[in-house]
Amino acid sequence: MKPPVREHGWPVPEEVLWTLLHASMGSCLQLLELWLRTGEQEVYRRAMDLLGRIHACTGFLPAKRLGMFCGQWRELLLKAHAGTQEAALILQAGVRIEHRLAWACGRHGDRLLDLHTLNRLRAACAGQGGSSVSRPPQTPVVSPCFVLALGNAVQRILCSPVSEPNDLSVQGLPVLQVASFWPQLSPTRQGGGAAEVPAVALLSLHQRISACRLGVDAGAHAAGFLCLARRALMEVLLSRWRELVDAVPGQGQMNRDELAGVLACSRVCLRHFAARDTSRSCDRLCELAQNLLNYLQCIFARDLVGERMLMVCLLALERQVLKRGLNPDPAVAEGPAVALLERRIRRFLRARRHRLRESMLGWGAHQRQVQARGLDELQVLLPDLCRVLVQQGRRVPAPFLPDELLYLCSRMCVCVLCLGWGVLYEMLCGVRSLLVLAVEQRLQLTGAYLHCLARLLTRIHRMLQKQDVLEHLLPALRALQMASARVLAGQRHPQSLHQPAHEGGVPVRVDALPVYLTEHLHTLLLAPELLQQAVHTGGTRLDSRACLLELTLLGQGARALAVWRVADLAEGLMEVHRALQIDRASPAPETLALLGEIHQALRACLNHAAARQCVPDVRGPLARLYAWLEAASPLPVSRQSSDVVRLTRALTAGMQALEDALALGNHPQGLPLLRRLLSEQQERCLQLEEELEDAGRVRLGRWRSRLWRVVARCASATDTEVRLSLENDALQLDRRLADALLPVVEQMLEWLIGCSGAQIGQPGVTGNALVKIHLRPRLNQQTLVLALLLESQALPELVVPDGLQSALHWLDASLRLRPGGSGKQVLLLSLPARAPRWDIAAKPL
Amino acid sequence: MPSVLILDEAPLRVLWLEAVLQGMDWQCLRGDTQEKALPLADITLLALHLQHGNGFESAMALRRQGHRRIWLLSDLPAQTDDLWARSLGLEGVLRVPAPIENFRSLLRASLEVRHEAPCA
Numbered sequence: 035m036k037p038p039v040r041e042h043g044w045p046v047p048e049e050v051l052w053t054l055l056h057a058s059m060g061s062c063l064q065l066l067e068l069w070l071r072t073g074e075q076e077v078y079r080r081a082m083d084l085l086g087r088i089h090a091c092t093g094f095l096p097a098k099r100l101g102m103f104c105g106q107w108r109e110l111l112l113k114a115h116a117g118t119q120e121a122a123l124i125l126q127a128g129v130r131i132e133h134r135l136a137w138a139c140g141r142h143g144d145r146l147l148d149l150h151t152l153n154r155l156r157a158a159c160a161g162q163g164g165s166s167v168s169r170p171p172q173t174p175v176v177s178p179c180f181v182l183a184l185g186n187a188v189q190r191i192l193c194s195p196v197s198e199p200n201d202l203s204v205q206g207l208p209v210l211q212v213a214s215f216w217p218q219l220s221p222t223r224q225g226g227g228a229a230e231v232p233a234v235a236l237l238s239l240h241q242r243i244s245a246c247r248l249g250v251d252a253g254a255h256a257a258g259f260l261c262l263a264r265r266a267l268m269e270v271l272l273s274r275w276r277e278l279v280d281a282v283p284g285q286g287q288m289n290r291d292e293l294a295g296v297l298a299c300s301r302v303c304l305r306h307f308a309a310r311d312t313s314r315s316c317d318r319l320c321e322l323a324q325n326l327l328n329y330l331q332c333i334f335a336r337d338l339v340g341e342r343m344l345m346v347c348l349l350a351l352e353r354q355v356l357k358r359g360l361n362p363d364p365a366v367a368e369g370p371a372v373a374l375l376e377r378r379i380r381r382f383l384r385a386r387r388h389r390l391r392e393s394m395l396g397w398g399a400h401q402r403q404v405q406a407r408g409l410d411e412l413q414v415l416l417p418d419l420c421r422v423l424v425q426q427g428r429r430v431p432a433p434f435l436p437d438e439l440l441y442l443c444s445r446m447c448v449c450v451l452c453l454g455w456g457v458l459y460e461m462l463c464g465v466r467s468l469l470v471l472a473v474e475q476r477l478q479l480t481g482a483y484l485h486c487l488a489r490l491l492t493r494i495h496r497m498l499q500k501q502d503v504l505e506h507l508l509p510a511l512r513a514l515q516m517a518s519a520r521v522l523a524g525q526r527h528p529q530s531l532h533q534p535a536h537e538g539g540v541p542v543r544v545d546a547l548p549v550y551l552t553e554h555l556h557t558l559l560l561a562p563e564l565l566q567q568a569v570h571t572g573g574t575r576l577d578s579r580a581c582l583l584e585l586t587l588l589g590q591g592a593r594a595l596a597v598w599r600v601a602d603l604a605e606g607l608m609e610v611h612r613a614l615q616i617d618r619a620s621p622a623p624e625t626l627a628l629l630g631e632i633h634q635a636l637r638a639c640l641n642h643a644a645a646r647q648c649v650p651d652v653r654g655p656l657a658r659l660y661a662w663l664e665a666a667s668p669l670p671v672s673r674q675s676s677d678v679v680r681l682t683r684a685l686t687a688g689m690q691a692l693e694d695a696l697a698l699g700n701h702p703q704g705l706p707l708l709r710r711l712l713s714e715q716q717e718r719c720l721q722l723e724e725e726l727e728d729a730g731r732v733r734l735g736r737w738r739s740r741l742w743r744v745v746a747r748c749a750s751a752t753d754t755e756v757r758l759s760l761e762n763d764a765l766q767l768d769r770r771l772a773d774a775l776l777p778v779v780e781q782m783l784e785w786l787i788g789c790s791g792a793q794i795g796q797p798g799v800t801g802n803a804l805v806k807i808h809l810r811p812r813l814n815q816q817t818l819v820l821a822l823l824l825e826s827q828a829l830p831e832l833v834v835p836d837g838l839q840s841a842l843h844w845l846d847a848s849l850r851l852r853p854g855g856s857g858k859q860v861l862l863l864s865l866p867a868r869a870p871r872w873d874i875a876a877k878p879l
Numbered sequence: 880m881p882s883v884l885i886l887d888e889a890p891l892r893v894l895w896l897e898a899v900l901q902g903m904d905w906q907c908l909r910g911d912t913q914e915k916a917l918p919l920a921d922i923t924l925l926a927l928h929l930q931h932g933n934g935f936e937s938a939m940a941l942r943r944q945g946h947r948r949i950w951l952l953s954d955l956p957a958q959t960d961d962l963w964a965r966s967l968g969l970e971g972v973l974r975v976p977a978p979i980e981n982f983r984s985l986l987r988a989s990l991e992v993r994h995e996a997p998c999a
Contacts, residue, residue, distance in 0.1 A: 395895075395976055395979075400894065400898045403894065404891070404894060404895075407890060407891050407894055408891050411889070411890055411891050438930065440928060441928045441929070441930055444928050444953075444954050444955070445889045445891075445892075447954050447955065448889060448891055448892055448954050448975075448976065449891055451954075451976060452891055452895070452976070463955065466955060470957070548959045549958060549959055549962065552959050552962040552963050552966060553962060555966065556966065559966055559967060637939075638936060641933060641935035641936045641939070641963075641967075642933060642936075644933075644935055644959060644960070644963040645927060645928065645933035645934065645935055645960075647933055
């Protein structure tokens, strides 16, 4: 128990005195700020009076150094105009005293009052000419350097991670400076930006003081403080945005400078927010919000394209927020603060959209006509949309959405907007966004959702007929909202489609793929016209290398996005272009015509995909492509052998030349010639070595064209849609083994497709005639394992045919069947990874 | 007087477009994407989402017929829509309905730009 301190005869507990002094110090600082701002002598006098009392009170406390500090500080303040350095020193000392008072009777409190600062205070006092009784300034003017010092302090705080307590202890001084002085000084700085600074600074101070008072380490408060700081930042950010919402372009009360200030503050807040969340979705969110602010600035600056860009950005931001809500990662979903931000952003978007709507529809004299036309169109659209929804509800789970659904919904959005039904417009925009998600990300719309939507539309239709009020729709709207939440919640479990990985295991950003593809496809879009021209003129201007690169990009991108038809067509075209490139001869006019037509079909597919419509069937073009490949000569091997012969001949000729050069050994010009010839020979030898080495091994990617030809042939024979994927293209096998294995794999494919096609045709088997085969070769030391994953609506009962059995026996291979989950079956073909036994008479197939 | 050909299946949107264009003293022509002989105009406005087909495909066909300065119309355009339209050599995607002044400015600006021949 500490002894009580006596003041004016009353026993006062020491803690109470510390608290009182701390509060007095706060008041003193406020008075000093006011004096700096207004220059009122009365305020200065009161501040000095208070400071004198504080100084006197320190004598009652067991804190000698605090008393010395207060004395020196007061003396310095009593001087006339403080210079730039003195102003900073005054603030620094004041803050240290404030902190010391906050530590109260803590043992380590005096550490804040360091001797260095005390000595600087003494030196400053001595440097003022020794007169300790100076008159207060009549017109106190804040020095520009003083303001600059404050500004720098603000900047340091804003640019430093507030969450880290260690930094806080270092930054403790500017925190209080900012908290105390910035709000008053901010009007003198261009660009505004006052509101968020006290928020951050005061929170910092609060954290520090509360930690001190509790006598615990500041680090223990870090987590709680982080939450507080972020919440404060969000609050500030959202309040800034709210101001923007309220400011109608041209009519708002904000001028451009004020707006610039608000935007700058918002950017700072966003940067802080982003610095504390390293998740990708947050990055995107912040990036979009930054864009939003930029575009808003465009509007206020009467930029012509600003408004349109704003709408694009609003939609993207809304979508991102929606996705962020879907994110199942607990590290990203941070609880109430982020949820609050999301809700506020949505509200912001709604409000902004509402205001934009008003500026969109300047009907004027056409108002009545629009109302009548809008109602008429709605009456026609509603039954159609209901019909499509009911049809779709019967097909759940449906792999694709009908194109009509998006089209009708889009038209209804316009109608409702023109009629001014804000709630319904928002609802339909939500429906439309969900439909787009369903198309782009294969989000499965549940039967319940479609049912709720149909019921709501029916009610709207009834309402229109009976001239009812919109409020009656609210229960149906709520039900739809719930159903929508359930649909989105179903998306929480990420499927392989949404996070496909490269061979290296790095996930692909599927959401970024469409934009990436759109930006990088150029040659493919011009290819049909160029090829058609080439048919007539004979020579093509098509850059086949660029075409191949774009086709590769498109094939991989489309596969990642699960747009299988585009992927298949791109890969088929790629095979043909590759064959033509290897051949190096100018293609025949028939080939050019074929390529032109297929490129046209590919562009049509891309256009449909870009418009989020069902991509047309590509089996016809694919069959034509593979027929062409079938007729083409087996290029790689023959070319390779002829190349080898050519190289050997060149080597022989080179040896001959060398021999001749050696005969000229004594000639002065003979040596350089000999060197040159030797170097050429060395290059040729290396090339030959590479060729021969490659001739012994073969990459499995060489199988692609042969396997696809088989697939195309079998698919057309059984009227089945087959998708084949071959993994591990780069795997190299002995050429003889590969040559022997390829016919076996072809036979297996024929067998599987034949069985599946027959099964799909059986009565009672529902679903589309789609068979997916994934071929995954793996080399395990001495064994080659070929896994064939078969996916089909109707899995056949697999009985290995005799021909295949004998072929497998010849290869020393074993075939095992393994169920791979619902609708899947895995065939594992294992065989020794060496050349087959050639001692057995006759080839198997 | 500049002329604009409107190819849209939504009557309300057509009404809005006509109102906006009449305010500019521009001539409005209406047509159907299924028609084979459409009149040529200074600017063509074509809906992106059609009941049969889509605006991208129809725009390619229109370009083959000699139409220039083709804008696509959508009520909720996505980022990729505009990018894809520009890749195909179209002017871009206009949000309809949109703030009227901006819409008019874009059309005027489009008319002022000398139209270059397509690459292919």
